[in-house]
Amino acid sequence: MDLSILAPIGSCVALLFALYLARKVLKEDEGNDQMKKISASVRAGANAYLKRQYTGVVVFFVILFVVLVGLGLGGFLTMFAPFAFVTGGFFSGLSGFIGMKIATAANARTAQAASKSLNSGLKVAFSSGAVMGFVVVGLGLLHISVWFFFLKYWYADPAHLTVAAGKTFEEAQIQAITSAMLTFGMGASAMALFARVGGGIFTKAADVGADLVGKVEIGIPEDDPRNPAVIADNVGDNVGDVAGMGADLYESYVGSIISTSALAVAAGFGLKGVTIPMAMAAIGILASIIGTFFIKTKEDATQKSLLSALRRGTWISGAIIAVAAYPLIYYGLGKENIGFFFAVLSGLLAGILIGITTEYYTSDTYKPTQKLAATSMTGPATIIIGGLSLGMLSTVLPVIIVGVSVLVSYRVSGGAGGIGDPSFNQGLYGVGLSAVGMLSTLGITLATDAYGPVADNAGGIAEMCGLGEGVRKRTDALDSLGNTTAATGKGFAIGSAALTALALIASYVAEIQVIDPDFVFDLSIINPPVLIGLFVGGMLPFLFASLTMEAVGNAAQSIVVEVRRQFKEIKGLMEGKAEPDYASCVDICTKSAQKEMVLPAVLTVVSPLVVGLILGVNGICGMLGGATVSGFILAVMMANSGGAWDNAKKYIETGAHGGKGSDAHKAAVVGDTVGDPFKDTSGPSINILIKLLSMVAIVFASLILNYHLF
């Protein structure tokens, strides 16, 4: 059986399932008029933002399209590349867009359902998260399938293919296919970068701005409808945590599959090897769908039982994948290559373990965050030092987990020897498969993650519309759970980004070998271009984090000014007699996010080019390695510091160390505010940075091979 057929089947099943869930969600009652109104405002704001974002992105894509066409005409790229680039961007954006659409449709419905029972609320919120999860994997795999079958058909014609000396026709065919497919990874990455950075700036600018004036200066509670930035804050959850996260993981998912496929030839597996990652993804989709049916809860559910309900789904999916991967590898690659099965397993396991360590360091049910909360007693300085220290410490286990996973998957796949040795390439293919294994549960992990912002919004709506104590309690339970799943999801996103980035670096090397089989690599870390590349690459995530944090600060500043202005100029606002101008805050966030995301994006695309033109291919490899290592570590640190500060504050709000309003609480609020851009803007954006750098390097590989200084 040709296993490649599994991919379109899996993707269609995912999309149909998403459609089914979406219709189910939309059938739910949206509640009373006020709820509808607020929900509509959020929807309108999110639409406005995405429209604006896509308009800006189109300019960027048109410029790069022209550049790629130029490269194609110059013979540096296949003629499909520019189109693959555009479709990659389009589908990545579409995933985020659909996810955002359903999330903004589900928020009021979740609040309304929660007024019936906790289980109903969970069902609606989780279903809408699942729509996003399955749209991402479905569109991702569909996109891959369409291009794969088209390119396979196209390059089956000998007239369309030049076969290099010493290569078989099949080898040349696969290389042509995978080269073109890698280009759409770049499109997806670029789109994801805009979504993550732009969305991240939007959501945190609104959040910080709303809090600084509302909570701190004026003294009104969070989510108070009198605060002009409150709608912008809700919009931010959707454009940042939903649309941004969706585009990010779409890109990891697609990236891991195509980069692993691209490694198949060098590993000696031919077309069979190309289809295994796709088939693996298809199995993951089916397993994820089955897993969703195990997620339900009883009315008397505690936070713990809610969490275990969500976990049950993920773990059942993981178990199914583990079982199904065995026959897939056995029949797909042959009995003698069963080692690759263990590579898949190691990736699966690594994903789960990273999630657990993230939870350990950021949940207030464990010691680190509780200890952090205690440091608030001696003021803001000590909780900042404590949080940074916690974040740095929390990088140790994820590094070891990723390291062990890479080593295991390399070894069990038979890897040994140096570059060019078939066993070496087999090992790298194994590393790629472990990334695919990790991401195979994406349908359901993304569902549990995207569910969080929906529950958060539902809580906001419940608050603004005064739905009563019982409903609030239920949405709070859902929301609080969402914080945990969001932290776990972030850990998962970072871990998968690291493995995917490694697979992409290997693909880059493979791509260079395809373009110029005589190219002699010297990737020794003590080879100066590599070494300097390592330094420059290691610095890029720091620069990127600096720019994005600065951007949040600037944008938040403009929100502060606007909110202050409205409280001063709109009469009766404070008394609740007049309505604030929500739209102007949404508009300011939108404009700021658009403006501020340009520099980081340009930096990411330009860096590999500049480094490559100066230091050549070896230097680029160094840069990619340095960026992956330091980016992974910095991203873990920022996400966990941020998560721990957030939960330390919540822990104090439950009454510890003096509770709400105490000096300790004020100190914890400072920690939380510092943590906001850490965990929701800079940290997650770094995931995309490290992948996009590789993608750009791959696409411009031919150019750099021909033109470089050293």
Place this chain on the structure above:
Amino acid sequence: MDLSILAPIGSCVALLFALYLARKVLKEDEGNDQMKKISASVRAGANAYLKRQYTGVVVFFVILFVVLVGLGLGGFLTMFAPFAFVTGGFFSGLSGFIGMKIATAANARTAQAASKSLNSGLKVAFSSGAVMGFVVVGLGLLHISVWFFFLKYWYADPAHLTVAAGKTFEEAQIQAITSAMLTFGMGASAMALFARVGGGIFTKAADVGADLVGKVEIGIPEDDPRNPAVIADNVGDNVGDVAGMGADLYESYVGSIISTSALAVAAGFGLKGVTIPMAMAAIGILASIIGTFFIKTKEDATQKSLLSALRRGTWISGAIIAVAAYPLIYYGLGKENIGFFFAVLSGLLAGILIGITTEYYTSDTYKPTQKLAATSMTGPATIIIGGLSLGMLSTVLPVIIVGVSVLVSYRVSGGAGGIGDPSFNQGLYGVGLSAVGMLSTLGITLATDAYGPVADNAGGIAEMCGLGEGVRKRTDALDSLGNTTAATGKGFAIGSAALTALALIASYVAEIQVIDPDFVFDLSIINPPVLIGLFVGGMLPFLFASLTMEAVGNAAQSIVVEVRRQFKEIKGLMEGKAEPDYASCVDICTKSAQKEMVLPAVLTVVSPLVVGLILGVNGICGMLGGATVSGFILAVMMANSGGAWDNAKKYIETGAHGGKGSDAHKAAVVGDTVGDPFKDTSGPSINILIKLLSMVAIVFASLILNYHLF
């Protein structure tokens, strides 16, 4: 002429010059009885601390001595290694000890001299700093010379040397010499680690503890004699910023010279190549001495003219070195190798440029720190975000400077080709020479740096003894200048650490090739052990920073408790009628620093062993590379964030944004407190971490070659 004779001459000149300066300083008047008393307390505290520290360190050294003897008996090391290790540690400690002695003797004298004129104050403070500078370079070069001549004599006897097949006698001789000499680098590094980490914890625990209770809770000014931690704070300046800095740079200095010497054989220069770095260092000493005579100022000096007085000295020294290096290389290595002269120049220049960027990002006369000060207007959260962002941004230029310097020095030295190629090794030797070039001005740069804490202490004494407005103004001018030179000095320490670490990595590779000429390296960054090593190494500085920040927090906490206790229990303390128990605070700091420095030290020594035993030689190289890259970046970030927060606070204290006591000022104090462990504990300790990791790897090279898992 045998150029090696320059080394003992240079070292003796340095030591005699230091002696001359020390006598001159000690002849100065120490002021009135109260000044003498305070100065004596500080001296007693510093002595007590160092005594305790050295006792703890002796245990560590004895254990490692036994381990090294064991390795020697097992045939994994030369029999000189354990002794070299011990002498390395001893001289490193001695440098710090002497520096501390003179600094604690000079503080009251500086205050007294400043009551005469600004120029007198500057002379005393600078002279005492210069004692430390020239003791460090003098002892360093003396130590190297003694071992070099002894080992050369010893291995001249064919009975003491096994010459491997295909090697000349001279080659074998040099390899035996440099191998043994690398071991004392490890001793110096280990000692430096204790001095930096222990001193760093001491100084910041005292500082933070004194401020949290004194300034924040009780509301008495800084340096108020009623504060029980005020003497501990002054002691901290001496044990951290003087003794710690001295041991650190002793180690960089020695490390750069011996690692470059060790690269001489592979580069094909034989004994001549070994002596060049030593001769270079000797020239640097003479140039530095000349430079000191150009440092003087007029009574109406502004901060700017004071700074340019100090700079004049450094630049004149640099210029002399640049001129003298030409004939040295010309006659030492031959006309055809004059390229190495430019390598030296590039190092010299890089050191100066890194200092300038540090100043740009941390001095309040430039925009970044002024902008940071403005973020304090919206509270502590925004100034924290701003400072972190500034620190991250400030890593860009140093990375580029180091990168360009490495590339230039490699290229001008004829470097090309892969590992084992003579031109490659020539290039690495050039990189080593650039590190030597950078550090050749150490005598005078360290003088301008160590002068800072002396001026700071003098200011404290002037304050405590009420020496009057005029004197205070002069010591303040000196102190404020000290902050700038300290920041520049930190940049210099970090830059030289990075280049030295790179030279050490190259020496490690050379050492492996000596031990096992058949060993096949695969240092490709995509070779899994290397890659995993990169990840683990990249994580180590973060772990190290986390542990040291945590340590400062814990130690500061115990000071807070003690100071609170004294104010509660000692009657009349607040009214100035009773004396606080200064000694108990010094004692608590001492104990905490001792306890807390164990874990980071053990971590540093154990990590290369664990990584090596699991991942082998290639994995160790990856680890060293990863640690150097991420350590350099993190150290720059932490030093600059800390420096900028400090100066932003000072800037506000001059009246900006509401001045002292305003909300902006309170926010800035939070930033400064977070910055304290950043810039004075964790940041500088990372410098040593990255060098010690390499040293340990070199010493245990044979063992790891024989025993490793992968």
